[in-house]
Amino acid sequence: MPAGREYAAPVAKVEALPYDDRTVYSVAAFNRGVGQWLGRLPTVWVEGEVTELRRHERWATVFFTLKDPGDACSVGVTMPRSRFDALRLDLEEGERVHVFGRPELYEQRGEFKLRALSVERFGLGRHLAALERLKATLAAEGLFATQRKRPLPLLPRRIGVVTGNAAAAKRDVVTTIRDRFPPASLVVAEALVQGSRAAGEIVAAIDRLCEQGDVDVIVLTRGGGSFEDLLPFSDERVVRAVAGCRVPIVSAVGHEQDTPLCDLAADARASTPTAAAKLVVPDLAELCGKLDRAREASGRSVRISLGQESARLERTRERLRLAPALTVERKRAALEPLAAKLASLSPSATLRRGYAIVRTESGLVFSCADVEPGDRVEVALAEGAFGARVEDVAP
């Protein structure tokens, strides 16, 4: 079907009234003229979020406002009710749609509208594709790079929490932080966490927290939700705000399987709000216990090493005590073989076998040449000795 003509205002001549040298249009003629000019514009696809949807059985036309999610701009949309109903879209507030239509002037009021020929729900597939494109762009800029990640402070002076008001996520984070580290100082910045205004509010909340000089870490959290619910956390503005934040940010959005882009830009990611709280503060009781145990262990090890030194000293002393007696004993033992050797060298054993030792005044007699007849000799026996004179000599 050729677009346009069917819904265009009927073409009528736009007549001006001459006043002297001035050409003046009536309001109706002006509107008609602008309307005709608008009617020549082409039919296009426009993407936006549906708000203020008004549909009545008595009305021939359905009205809604199409809002730009990234901007404050909006445009009124009209669509014949029969055509709208035939699409069976069952649209809800805040849903993102593609509208196929062209500009039109509501001549009675001079209001510019988008005259819709068709509306398509912006499907999951398109959302995913858009998300993938954004992810690739931001990744190429290095926003998700590991080297950009900053370590979280061990003991933050103040903890900022960005969360929805009355959200279970907020309660989980606050309760867990208080339980683990009672002296923790918290500041909560509330924001809408779903819908078209969420991204802007989240960015504003992060900025508010960053302005507080003593905030050392921020937790950005939201409980689980549908893919669409979590979309604000993949909004380019939010992702850039997270990446550019003055202090480290822990992102805990949705459930484990969800990976909104803010998770990739954050310095740390937690699968649940409770897990995020555990990342930003230590468990005080556990910390104190660790310190106590370390102190006890160091005292114990000093005592043990003193005990070991003492035992070693006593063992050495015992050896020292035994050493002099040992020395004397060794000296004595060394004497024993000498005594035995001395004994074996004594001639008394030989004498006992009947031999005798003969000596003169000049010494031992070994040969008959050593004596002459008449010489006096001393004869020593095994038992006693006697003197004698040499009778004769037999060479």
Added chain:
Amino acid sequence: MSASQPEQTFEQAQAELEQIVERLERGQAPLDEALALWERGEALYAFCRRKLDAAEGRVEELARRVEQSRPSGI
């Protein structure tokens, strides 16, 4: 040299004492020297013992102070 000279540490005295004991146990020192070594060893032992006792005293004292200053209510 006296075993209680201030520049001698516990470890130095202990090392010297152990050397003396080993030397005596080998039994090669002349008797007079062995007796002199033994006397020196006893002096070194007394020095080491005093050092250890003093260290133990300080550890216990510190432990008492830590116990008294333990913060309560956390």
